[in-house]
Amino acid sequence: MVRKLKFHEQKLLKKVDYVNWSSDNNVHEGKILRKFAIRKPRQIRDIAQLIRDLPDKNPNKAKLSRKLLAKLFDMGLIPSIDSLERCETVSASSFCRRRLASILVHENMCKDIGQAAQFIEQGHVRIGAELITDPAFLVTRTMSDLVTWTNASKIRKHVESYNNIRDDFEE
Template identity: 50%
Template sequence: MVRKLKFHEQKLLKKVDFINWEVDNNLHEVKVLRRYHIERREDYTKYNKLSRNIRDVAQKIRDLDEKDGFRAQSTHRLLEKLYSIGLIPTRQNLSLTEKVSASAFCRRRLPSIMLKLRMAQNLKTAITFIEQGRILLTKLIIWDFNLLFFRNMEDFVTWVDSSKIKQHVLNYNDERDDFDLIA
């Protein structure tokens, strides 16, 4: 139980909103944290800082002379890196870097990748599967759902061999081996 506030405390807290601070303007932040089920606010601030740094680097590249060979080379390298990470959809234009945000990093986390691969119906169940140790990356069981995945890593996310879900999927697709029935 919380004690009843005294008169002067009530008067001080009359205009305070603990959810939406005017100084921070964190309503968008709270929405992103809820949408992607991010538990630690530090992760979101890290993603936000990274996206801001990417936009700053892109702006510095844009400020260079258009005829400069270094500008073309650094533009190509930046776009290639962002595309391979999965933060931008294509490698066409430097203006795509303006759309890189903290949400783009959140979409590269393992639960979002599992939704994309249709391994789970929602983020909550995807996080549950990861915490239970049902997800395999190549030969390693993944327990941390905060991992960021590159585009080329998506193909290697599978179910653990002993998982009931994998057995149900194999039964449904008529791909289950008779040797697996013995084990």
């Protein structure tokens, strides 16, 4: 025997379509998209599907697939350049792992993402010679080796003092 649904329960059920429900809807991915304000991550999958749908005799199919896979690999979103099926593995989490704040945590320069975002916004982090103040900056594979503290950063001075490599005559 089923009880009658309350008003707010009926209202919630109106928003859910159980007839056309697909099992590949990832609720966790939706939360990540909202949290990190990432727009249209499925666009990569859609482009890969369009390339896959091209006829095999089309001369541009191989060229376009190589370009897409090379771009995704250079950005660090896929681990290797095999086939267009790799584009299916690109998720919101892939983008979040390539953000500058996440890279700082991964490199053990900060203990958590909140602290990393704070240091970035305060101007303590640079990539190469360029000062970055946006924690949402996407770091490519080539840039990930160039992430460091700025020369004037007090954090850098503390790290150098801790490692006994700081020059005592510097200010």
